[in-house]
Amino acid sequence: MAANIGILRRPVSTAGVWGWITTVDHKRIGILYGVTAFVFFLIGGIEALLMRVQLAQPDSEFVDAGTFNALFTMHGTTMVFMVVMPAGAAFFNFLVPLMIGARDVAFPRLNALSYWLFLFGAILMNFSFFKAAFPDVGWFGYAPLTTTPYTLSSSTDYWVLGLQVMGIGTTAAGFNFVITILNLRAPGMTLMRMPLFTWMTLIVSFLIIFAFPPLTIALTLLLFDRFFGTNFFDTVGAGADPLLWQHLFWIFGHPEVYILILPAMGIVSDILPTFSRKPLFGYTTVVFAGAVIAFLGFGVWAHHMFTTGLGAWATAAFAGATMAIGVPTGVKIFNWLATLWGGSLQFKTPLLFALGFISMFMLGGLSGVMHAAVPVDTQQQDTYFIVAHFHYVLFGGSIFGLTAGIYYWFPKMTGRMLSERLGKVHFWVMLIGFNMAFMPMHVLGVLGMPRRIYTYSADQNWAGLNLFVSVGAFVIAVSILLLIINVLRSVRKGEKAGMNPWAASTLEWAIPSPPPHYNFAVIPTVRSLHPLWDEEANAVEPPPLPAHGEPHMPSPSYWPIVVAFGVTMVCGGLLIWQASTWLGLAVIAVSGFIGMRGVYGWVFEPVAAEEHAEHAEHPERAPAHHA
Amino acid sequence: MAAESAHHEEHNHPGPRQYIVIGAILAGLTLIEFGVFYLQLDPALMTWIILVLSTSKFMLVVGYFMHLKFDDLRFSALFFSPFVIMITIAAVLMALFFNLTR
Amino acid sequence: MQYVTGIDDHRTSTGLDNRKLLMWAFLGSDVMFFGTLIGTHLIYRNRSLSGPQEEILSIPITTVSTFVLLMSSLAMVLALAAIQRGNMGGFRFWTVVVAVFGSIFIGFQMFEFAEFAHLGLTPRTNLFGSTFLVMTGFHGAHVTVGILWMWSLVFASFKGKIHQGNALQVEIAGLYWHFVDIVWIVIFGVVYLIGAYGAENRALESVEHAARAASLI
Incomplete structure (x- = not known):
């Protein structure tokens, strides 16, 4: 069979660069996601700093208006799709199988495909910088602004196709984690014994698979308008509705907001009990609050569109639904506070960041409830007040939560502790810098400063606060530098972590740090929500390997990266097609063939490599089937 | 099996x-x-x-x-829950676009 | 927590097969996909400024192609029933019937699109052309993937890779095929029958309206 010929024989080695390229190990894929997300975090951060340099003084000519448009577009797109989502995916990948007592995800090769699609999509979008210019249509790319008459530059095509490729990868990951969490739990790990982070992953995965299709359609319609001259957003010539894109985008976009925040909520819900030395207050309520938030998230999209004139009834209904979401969110905050109440608090770095998350996210949540009141929203629409609000939610919420996760699980991922002293300095610098940068934006917004303007004049009296904000942005940059120093030092010289450095209660702490590639030598049997607290005596050391040796894991595979390459290059061919029809068609045909060949190779590939064939007489034993 | x-x-x-x-x-x-x-x-x-x-x-x-x-009932749940969401969204969209909410 | 050896690694927590659960989750996601396409078509109804609209839909021809697609679904369950009983000949026969009926359906669709182009309706003509042709085009793409899948199953069965023991592979392909079928049931009902009902009168009215407006000028 073709899949066994030559270089595309199923690989065995996990060493070196090829080992990473062909890996199907969820822990390695998690690390790939994490490192990639961090690189894009630096890129998106530099874009933010450039904007802040420009806005630090009135009438500044540091960058021109067009460049500024590109900067805020790529800053937004990067931070949402290439930083917070993949950073969440990094934790899903590394932790979820460990937390539920599994050896890998349900479909390991599909998991690798998700990562490569994300990486290639992100590269495709950023490649526009070398071909034309960065996309400059805003991160939500409102049509008809993005249609051809108004945006001639091909940068928007890169934006559309890059998002599309990343979206396919994300949706595939969503399927994978739904099945993994539903199906691969260890014996006794009932749904209501799962750690909160796993629960939030499950909810986010459902949000992903149900919310991304509307985005896929919206992007496809825009793509057809730009490439093939259809009329979906042609308001002038064909009578299209200028609100169609806004509806489709926010039907995706509001669940997306919860895709960004729920992982951080899950991380914090797992960190608080560990450092309060008592179980999470109201576990069941927190789970259901998360589910209710996700469900209501599908019914509030039009609150992004209050100023478009939807009519009184619609506006009132969406305002009511939006305020209703405040209730389960408030429930969660009270549960977190009640968890801390009366606990023996250990103020380690992860707890500091978790507390930072709760307080900063709450501020962002409160200004969010303000926007639910339509008259207030009408005043604040498109001002810096909105910018302040979503940075309190996304930076003060998601980034603080994810950083807490980094400090908490870094020992599990690398086997070494991060420096506590440096970590605490990092926390305080980041908290101060964050509030310096974003708190004054509320005031600027109320003073009437619109978002997305590239400069302002001195007589508008915004200069002082803007300078203060810009200084704050650089303080944040310093804090990120501290994190980098901390990580680089600890990877080499950090204190050895041991299995369970925080004396935590969940399954991932019952195995060595870093975990062996098969995770659990013997699959654990779970009898409570806190297996390591309730029966600590059993968890001092990992179980010995069973007599027949290491468990068999699926072999690495070349096909995920081949398929991802084919899919991405079909999109690349479309871009070439605009410049040169025949070359473009040729690229589409060749990469389409590569993609299809990859799918067939994938489907008919044996689960284990030939060298292991004698062990593979029960191929259905491995977690992966024809995924 | x-x-x-x-x-x-x-x-x-x-x-x-x-x-x-x-x-x-x-x-x-x-x-x-x-x-x-x-x-x-x-x-x-x-x-x-x-x-x-x-x-x-x-x-x-x-x-x-x-x-x-x-x-298994869980297959039905997995299939019909997005159905409910989608039909509701489509109904709301049609009401909005046909100006039924003013 | 304790470690009990000898647990079957192959069991799943829900007792449901991973791949079948994946297919149902995918179909749930695809509901949102087609729901958005059909929804977009519906909210753009009667908004086209010029060119042909729903009055050019041919109900008799589409009823025949709908019938063909429904019968392909019947063939699909018969193929599954055959392989579950170990009847490989029956499985191959019915699977080929599915692929052929699917191809006939695609043939009808290509004829329809060509006919529309002849009558002056392309995706670039007006809003109806854009929404209708992209929506039915995506459905056609789904059918095409299904046809490739059917032929792959038949060829794989000759290599011994599809047999009674893994009839689940056929069941999953069948779920996909039936889903494509039910999407068409919705499109045929909502877009064709309800959409085209009285469309000729509406078209005549708008022509008269335009004529009257022109005569006033």
Whole structure:
């Protein structure tokens, strides 16, 4: 069979660069996601700093208006799709199988495909910088602004196709984690014994698979308008509705907001009990609050569109639904506070960041409830007040939560502790810098400063606060530098972590740090929500390997990266097609063939490599089937 | 394991004869829909008739051909929950676009 | 927590097969996909400024192609029933029937699109052309993938890779095929029958309206 010929024989080695390229190990894929997300975090951060340099003084000519448009577009797109989502995916990948007592995800090769699609999509979008210019249509790319008459530059095509490729990868990951969490739990790990982070992953995965299709359609319609001259957003010539894109985008976009925040909520819900030395207050309520938030998230999209004139009834209904979401969110905050109440608090770095998350996210949540009141929203629409609000939610919420996760699980991922002293300095610098940068934006917004303007004049009296904000942005940059120093030092010289450095209660702490590639030598049997607290005596050391040796894991595979390459290059061919029809068609045909060949190779590939064939007489034993 | 579950399924699932009956019903419903199209009815009434007939066809295929009637309830939940979300969203969108909410 | 050896690695927590659960989750996601396409078509109804609209839909021809697609679904369950009984000949026969009927359906669709182009309706003509042709085009793409899948199953069965023991592979392909079928049931009912009902009168009215407006000028 073709899949066994030559270089595309199923690989065995996990060493070196090829080992990473062909890996199907969820822990390695998690690390790939994490490192990639961090690189894009630096890129998106530099874009933010450039904007802040420009806005630090009135009438500044540091960058021109067009460049500024590109900067805020790529800053937004990067931070949402290439930083917070993949950073969440990094934790899903590394932790979820460990937390539920599994050896890998349900479909390991599909998991690798998700990562490569994300990486290639992100590269495709950023490649526009070398071909034309960065996309400059805003991160939500409102049509008809993005249609051809108004945006001639091909940068928007890169934006559309890059998002599309990343979206396919994300949706595939969503399927994978739904099945993994539903199906691969260890014996006794009932749904209501799962750690909160796993629960939030499950909810986010459902949000992903149900919310991304509307985005896929919206992007496809825009793509057809730009490439093939259809009329979906042609308001002038064909009578299209200028609100169609806004509806489709926010039907995706509001669940997306919860895709960004729920992982951080899950991380914090797992960190608080560990450092309060008592179980999470109201576990069941927190789970259901998360589910209710996700469900209501599908019914509030039009609150992004209050100023478009939807009519009184619609506006009132969406305002009511939006305020209703405040209730389960408030429930969660009270549960977190009640968890801390009366606990023996250990103020380690992860707890500091978790507390930072709760307080900063709450501020962002409160200004969010303000926007639910339509008259207030009408005043604040498109001002810096909105910018302040979503940075309190996304930076003060998601980034603080994810950083807490980094400090908490870094020992599990690398086997070494991060420096506590440096970590605490990092926390305080980041908290101060964050509030310096974003708190004054509320005031600027109320003073009437619109978002997305590239400069302002001195007589508008915004200069002082803007300078203060810009200084704050650089303080944040310093804090990120501290994190980098901390990580680089600890990877080499950090204190050895041991299995369970925080004396935590969940399954991932019952195995060595870093975990062996098969995770659990013997699959654990779970009898409570806190297996390591309730029966600590059993968890001092990992179980010995069973007599027949290491468990068999699926072999690495070349096909995920081949398929991802084919899919991405079909999109690349479309871009070439605009410049040169025949070359473009040729690229589409060749990469389409590569993609299809990859799918067939994938489907008919044996689960284990030939060298292991004698062990593979029960191929259905491995977690992966024809995924 | 696989053979066992296959045997188990055979026990529950309808056989080829029943499938052919369902297929005939589907063809018949389509023919009725075709006929309704040529009756001079009130458009609202016609809309409801077609919706009912199409939903019946839909449920027959999902229930019998896709075995949801005999299969695990969790498959139904996984399939029908986005359905509820999508129909609600589509209904709201249509109300908004046809100016029913002003 | 304790470690009990000898647990079957192959069991799943829900007792449901991973791949079948994946297919149902995918179909749930695809509901949102087609729901958005059909929804977009519906909210753009009667908004086209010029060119042909729903009055050019041919109900008799589409009823025939709908019938063909429904019968392909019947063939699909018969193929599954055959392989579950170990009847490989029956399985191959019915699977080929599915692929052929699917191809006939695609043939009808290509004829329809060509006919529309002849009557002056392309995706670039007006809103109806854009929404209708992209929506039905995506459905056609789904059918095409299904046809490739059917032929792959038949060829794989000759290599011994599809047999009674893994009839689940056929069941999953069948779920996909039936889903494509029910999407068409919805499109046929909502877009064709309800959409085209009285469309000729509406078209005539708008022509008269335009004529009257022109005569006033």
